[in-house]
Amino acid sequence: MNIEEISAKLSWLPPSAARFIEKRMKKIPAVKKMIAEENAKTIQVLEHSSKPYANKFEKHYSLPSSGISREIILDEITTMSNLESGRWKDGYVSGGIYHGDAEHIEFLNKVYALQSQSNPLHSDLFPSASKFEAEVISMVAHLHGKGKESHSKDVCGAITSGGTESILCAMKSYRDRAREERGITEPEMVVPVTAHAAFDKACQYFGIKQVKIPITADYKVDVQAAKRAINNNTIVIVGSAPTFPHGIIDPIKELSDLALKHNIGFHTDCCLGGFVLPFAEKLGYNIPMVDFRLPGVTSMSVDTHKYGYAAKGTSVVLYRDEELRHYQFFTCTDWPGGLYFSPTLAGSRPGALSASCWASLLTMGEEGYLRATKSIFETAAKIKEGVKAIPDVKILGEPDWILAFASDTVNIYEVLDLMGKKNWNLNGLHKPACFHIALTLRHTQPGVAERFISDLKECVAYVKANPGSKEGLAPVYGVAAALPFRGMISDILKSYLDVIYKV
Ligand SMILES: Cc1ncc(COP(=O)(O)O)c(C=O)c1O
Numbered sequence: 001m002n003i004e005e006i007s008a009k010l011s012w013l014p015p016s017a018a019r020f021i022e023k024r025m026k027k028i029p030a031v032k033k034m035i036a037e038e039n040a041k042t043i044q045v046l047e048h049s050s051k052p053y054a055n056k057f058e059k060h061y062s063l064p065s066s067g068i069s070r071e072i073i074l075d076e077i078t079t080m081s082n083l084e085s086g087r088w089k090d091g092y093v094s095g096g097i098y099h100g101d102a103e104h105i106e107f108l109n110k111v112y113a114l115q116s117q118s119n120p121l122h123s124d125l126f127p128s129a130s131k132f133e134a135e136v137i138s139m140v141a142h143l144h145g146k147g148k149e150s151h152s153k154d155v156c157g158a159i160t161s162g163g164t165e166s167i168l169c170a171m172k173s174y175r176d177r178a179r180e181e182r183g184i185t186e187p188e189m190v191v192p193v194t195a196h197a198a199f200d201k202a203c204q205y206f207g208i209k210q211v212k213i214p215i216t217a218d219y220k221v222d223v224q225a226a227k228r229a230i231n232n233n234t235i236v237i238v239g240s241a242p243t244f245p246h247g248i249i250d251p252i253k254e255l256s257d258l259a260l261k262h263n264i265g266f267h268t269d270c271c272l273g274g275f276v277l278p279f280a281e282k283l284g285y286n287i288p289m290v291d292f293r294l295p296g297v298t299s300m301s302v303d304t305h306k307y308g309y310a311a312k313g314t315s316v317v318l319y320r321d322e323e324l325r326h327y328q329f330f331t332c333t334d335w336p337g338g339l340y341f342s343p344t345l346a347g348s349r350p351g352a353l354s355a356s357c358w359a360s361l362l363t364m365g366e367e368g369y370l371r372a373t374k375s376i377f378e379t380a381a382k383i384k385e386g387v388k389a390i391p392d393v394k395i396l397g398e399p400d401w402i403l404a405f406a407s408d409t410v411n412i413y414e415v416l417d418l419m420g421k422k423n424w425n426l427n428g429l430h431k432p433a434c435f436h437i438a439l440t441l442r443h444t445q446p447g448v449a450e451r452f453i454s455d456l457k458e459c460v461a462y463v464k465a466n467p468g469s470k471e472g473l474a475p476v477y478g479v480a481a482a483l484p485f486r487g488m489i490s491d492i493l494k495s496y497l498d499v500i501y502k503v
Helices: 003-010 015-025 029-050 070-089 102-115 127-143 163-182 198-206 223-229 252-261 277-282 322-326 351-388 412-421 448-465 474-482 486-500
Strands: 156-160 188-192 209-213 234-240 265-269 299-302 315-319 330-332 340-342 402-406 427-429 434-438
Touching: 015 486, 029 486, 102 351, 127 156, 127 315, 127 351, 156 163, 156 322, 163 198, 163 234, 163 265, 163 299, 163 315, 163 322, 188 198, 188 223, 198 209, 209 223, 223 252, 234 252, 252 265, 277 351, 315 322, 351 402, 351 448, 402 412, 412 434, 412 448, 412 474
Parallel strands: 188 209, 188 234, 234 265, 265 299
Antiparallel strands: 156 315, 299 315, 330 340, 402 434, 427 434
């Protein structure tokens, strides 16, 4: 029996039973051997796709005895950048590069170069970093309801390295606040199954129990189930605006009202929506309120490096007030290295990224973001309309601009593989099996939406006529979704990370 057959036979197992059986099975030599062989096969597929330069450039295992010339280095990097940029420039990539216009990138690069030595840890040396960061936080806070209501006048925040760090910071703050103010030593977080994996990471890192809440038929979290999950150890409820997998906005008002009633925190993960929803609302689209105008929302994550069109490496975590933000800050008063204090997980930080984030926000302005949002929503409408005419494929729920595709009749992962062969780089998802495209400014270029629709149509028709491909990643996705032994999947993912770090 191979892993695929085992998955099919045991997919009914509840997670705790699967974990128990897996632990036992891994001790049987024949099973251990089979797992090792399956892992090796999967890793080989992944290694092939992740190391295209293996035979193209010299490998450096240790320092060169004397320095290589700058020209050679620049040459190599230019070659690699050129090889890698065609796909995203032409709008074949889901998410990833959100603006991508050459002039915008060149401008941000100039700002980076001017500030490349700046480190916000040393605000005495670089007061400009403090100005840039404070103003970015203020601009983002005002986008999300600061001062709109009497209860939202004290919204404040911090700059982090990305959505994950913003979420980690917020979750740590809730854990520490609950311990300090309510004596909670076994904290729990109520989180939709569709919330980003960063919340799982926060739970692992900070010892918080995660209570996962299912979604309903519209791909929004089940509010009644969230209500039932709250107990005396609950420190925070989470909702996404929108979710990464299906691009759906959770019922943020209902969830945050629930949190308010129980006097616990509520976090809106607006990493994807932070620079889209406020502008879509202004443009007159039907967008629910998700920010600090709702009295129950106590923190938010908003990614400047996504639809804020800043360079990669910044996000903003917002808090309702400074009292809550204080639980995020770190101070060390007895270190021989002096009095130490830092706001986020890192110590030294790239001030240049904060500067280029500030520059992105200021040069885009409200008008720029309104224009960008309008064109992304119009592109989404075009694709939604086009997909209606493709039999065998459907969009999950009623998303705005992140569209997840599934099928009741063809293997959607085989469609995904074929789209890959047509140069598309889309996100494979599971539970349920689907893939998505997060539409960005790259997709608003003329002809891109039409190309997506016609490629999708062709790929679906091909899979319908030729089902059961054993090539590509489709079988890997299939097993990864169905195998009840999640430890095995986790082992494969760790091996994949080993591969990425292989020279
Ligand atoms: C909804 C949501 N939250 C959080 C994150 C994590 O952001 P990052 O990859 O910047 O850490 C993402 C990333 O795609 C996201 O879509």
